[in-house]
Amino acid sequence: MSERRLLIKGGIVLTMDPLLGDVLGDILIEGDRITAVGAGLEAEGAQVIDARGKIVIPGLHDTHMHSWQAPLRGGYAHGWGNADYHNNVFSLRESFTPVDMYDATFAAGVEMIDAGITTVLNFCHNTMTPEHADESVRAHRDNGQRAVFAIGMLGSFEELKTDHQWRLDKVRDLHAQFGDDPAELIRLGLAVSSMEYRSVDEVETEIALARELGLRMTFHQNVGGQLRQLHQLGLLGGDMLPAHANVAADDELEVLASMGGGISFTPEGEFVGGRSMTVIARSLKAGVTPSLGVDTAARTKVDIFGQMRITFTIMRYLQAQEEREADRWPLERRPGTPLVEPRTMLEFATVNAAQHIGLGDHLGRLAPGYLADLVVIDPGPYGMALGDPANHVVLRTAPADVDTVVIGGVVRKQGGRLTDLDAGDAGAAIQRVRTRVLGEEHPAMPPHLRKVPAA
Incomplete structure (x- = not known):
């Protein structure tokens, strides 16, 4: 069975690697590792994610x-x-x-x-x-x-x-x-x-x-x-x-x-x-x-x-x-x-x-040989901030701007939506704990906002 391949195309890649620096280009992932970072990469049969106009950072x-x-x-x-x-x-x-x-x-x-x-x-x-x-x-x-x-x-x-x-x-x-x-x-x-x-x-x-x-x-x-x-x-x-x-x-x-x-x-x-x-x-x-x-x-x-x-x-x-x-x-x-x-x-x-966490040689950078954990950020309709794209990441980005998440070469979120998980399931799990631990059906609702039963 061939190893899965993923190609992130055309993004502004903040590799956080001092030798690579920032790259306007692509990231090739084979299995759970990054194998190449650069412009114009091709990979036959790879799943392609279009990152044009977006910022790619390490997870x-x-x-x-x-x-x-x-x-x-x-x-x-x-x-x-x-x-x-x-x-x-x-x-x-x-x-x-x-x-x-x-x-x-x-x-x-x-x-x-x-x-x-x-x-x-x-x-x-x-x-x-x-x-x-x-x-x-x-x-x-x-x-x-x-x-x-x-x-x-x-x-x-x-x-x-x-x-x-x-x-x-x-x-x-x-x-x-x-x-x-x-x-x-x-x-x-x-x-x-x-x-x-x-x-x-x-x-x-x-x-x-x-x-x-x-x-x-x-x-x-x-x-x-x-x-x-x-x-x-x-x-x-x-x-x-x-x-x-x-x-x-x-x-x-x-x-x-x-x-x-x-x-x-x-x-x-x-x-x-x-x-x-x-x-x-x-x-x-x-x-x-x-x-x-x-x-x-x-x-x-x-x-x-x-x-x-x-x-x-x-x-x-x-x-x-x-x-x-x-x-x-x-x-x-x-x-x-x-x-x-x-x-x-x-x-x-x-x-x-x-x-x-003891994984400095495997995580934290987008470079060949590193584990393929990354995030693609969509600047949205108003566009990217001027200057260093890291400024946009740190000063202008919120979780809602996360377009794509990859962990170990597996796409966990794409196009702003989780791929193999459901936020609703997580919310239901939170509510179950609240009900069991706090003993209330809707513990998040403050008492003064709860409906009073009709007489």
């Missing part, structure tokens, strides 16, 4: 997402601080059954694919039983998104002393089910326990297990000094991806950079959550590679374009503020100022993110 990566929270979308939109988050979102963990985990994770993946997010690092801190983990993995397999399933080590706060061993055992069990081929859509990772809840010995055991099995790790770095503490204990490494880390000090960033490490930022949630945002620029200057995530649909729209846009806006604002305070006004370009361009944000969401 977007979300490196910090709690997929199980998809049914709780908007439940923390009004939130003010951690207490609101725990009351409205996190406290519902133990109401989720394995069936709910399947529906939530499946729906999250469908929405992400629809929005051009081809890869997710699912920080699953709702593995309350082994079956919760199994159903989450099954959902990832069924929706076909490329995923790192980072199984959470933090369980019920009431059972922290008794539930650790089965979680460690479950990691080994799942690891035995996964291969080492980078082309596999599902990979196993480990979401290390928050250090404020588990003992140092328990955290050290988790990290040792992950390194024994060759798993990438991620963890919430919400409390100041934790990167320093991990380093002093000899535990910090470039195979660990801190999420948030807004409170990281410069010396911690320097150590992380020396290990080739990165940080996953969820800028929209962090910004409206009152966290300091200076760390993104400080990380970049220190040599730490930033990537981006949505974090939770309970707060934020599932939209990496939006995360790129707000990150660019925040970083430009903070640097302009520094210039004003140094009496350098009006703004003028000079070496190092401005620090970032819109294209830098696209690097965060593609090249950097691929490195963070």
Whole structure:
């Protein structure tokens, strides 16, 4: 049987590869890999997708997402601080059954694919039983998104002393089910326990297990000094991806950079959550590679374009503020100022993110030999913005502009419509979880808008 072939024709291709640069031309895909990028490519018998007038980018990566929270979308939109988050979102963990985990994770993946997010690092801190983990993995397999399933080590706060061993055992069990081929859509990772809840010995055991099995790790770095503490204990490494880390000090960033490490930022949630945002620029200057995530649909729209846009806006604002305070006004370009361009944000969401999940040699670029994950963006009736096409991607694109999505050489969306998934199925799955967990037929409808039964 001949290998499937796909030819993307005539697009403005942002390869994100320093040797290829931007190309007005074609991408040839054979099987799950890109085999050629250039102008005038031909491939007899290939499926052809017309990308003329459109922008082609590598598939977007979300490196910090709690997929199980998809049914709780908007439940923390009004939130003010951690207490609101725990009351409205996190406290519902133990109401989720394995069936709910399947529906939530499946729906999250469908929405992400629809929005051009081809890869997710699912920080699953709702593995309350082994079956919760199994159903989450099954959902990832069924929706076909490329995923790192980072199984959470933090369980019920009431059972922290008794539930650790089965979680460690479950990691080994799942690891035995996964291969080492980078082309596999599902990979196993480990979401290390928050250090404020588990003992140092328990955290050290988790990290040792992950390194024994060759798993990438991620963890919430919400409390100041934790990167320093991990380093002093000899535990910090470039195979660990801190999420948030807004409170990281410069010396911690320097150590992380020396290990080739990165940080996953969820800028929209962090910004409206009152966290300091200076760390993104400080990380970049220190040599730490930033990537981006949505974090939770309970707060934020599932939209990496939006995360790129707000990150660019925040970083430009903070640097302009520094210039004003140094009496350098009006703004003028000079070496190092401005620090970032819109294209830098696209690097965060593609090249950097691929490195963070351990697939930097296989994903994040549109170049021969790389896995064929890509997104075609339709600028719409008003046309493409002037200047660098990356500016249009970062500053003017929304999920609704995603015309085509390819994952592993398979067309998952074309002409603005999902090909083998149904958004309606995802919406129904979300409603099922809401009904079971919240006990309401229409939990999204605020009480004051519900119809009052006739007398």
